[in-house]
Amino acid sequence: xxxxxxxxxxxxxxxxxxxQGDRLATIQEIADSYDISKNHLMKVxxxxxxxxxxxxxxxxxxxxxxxxxxxxxxxxxxxxxxEHDLSxxxxxxxxxxxxxxxxxxxxxxxxxxxxxxxxxxxxYTLQDIMKDQHKPQLLRLLQIA
Numbered sequence: 001x002x003x004x005x006x007x008x009x010x011x012x013x014x015x016x017x018x019x020q021g022d023r024l025a026t027i028q029e030i031a032d033s034y035d036i037s038k039n040h041l042m043k044v045x046x047x048x049x050x051x052x053x054x055x056x057x058x059x060x061x062x063x064x065x066x067x068x069x070x071x072x073x074x075x076x077x078x079x080x081x082x083e084h085d086l087s088x089x090x091x092x093x094x095x096x097x098x099x100x101x102x103x104x105x106x107x108x109x110x111x112x113x114x115x116x117x118x119x120x121x122x123x124y125t126l127q128d129i130m131k132d133q134h135k136p137q138l139l140r141l142l143q144i145a
Contacts, residue, residue: 001117007082009036009044011129014073017054017066018130019138024063033142051081070130076122088114 016030027045031038045064048054055067066073080086087093089110091101101107130138138144 001088001114003079004083005040006044007079009034009041010048010078010082011075012036013041013044013048014053014066014070014078014126015129015138016142016144017064018070018126019135019142019144020065022065024057024061024065026063029063033144047082053078070126073126074122075124075126075129076118076120079121080118086114086118 012034013030016033017025027038027041031041045054045056049056049064049067052067053073054064056062056064085093089106090096090098091104091107092110098104
């Protein structure tokens with residue numbers, strides 16, 4: 001299973017904001033910390049805001065912060081909400097052209113594997129990612145003052 005860059009960036013934004021606590025952060029700040037595209041992050045932040053994960057504050061001293069407590073942000077739910085296509089093989093796609101799909105034994109196996117993957121992610125929250133012992137290293141690695 002491979003998650004898209006969009007989901008990866010969504011998780012990174014949430015991790016960054018969780019480390020920040022209540023302090024407002026900007027898209028530019030997050031982009032600089034991870035050395036990733038500000039333009040791509042703008043789309044990610046917009047969707048995270050629409051879905052209620054973060055709140056944004058407009059204005060000169062504006063920015064964003066978590067809108068939900070880290071323990072209320074489930075990783076499995078977030079992955080389902082940010083991944084547009086969880087079809088790990090063609091036969092799950094609406095564009096399936098595989099000739100053996102009606103009788104192939106792989107489809108149920110891959111379906112079970114996908115459910116296991118998501119089931120594991122469902123066990124974790126943003127709080128689990130933000131273990132206290134990792135916070136000092138995250139602050140240093142992300143160059144957060």
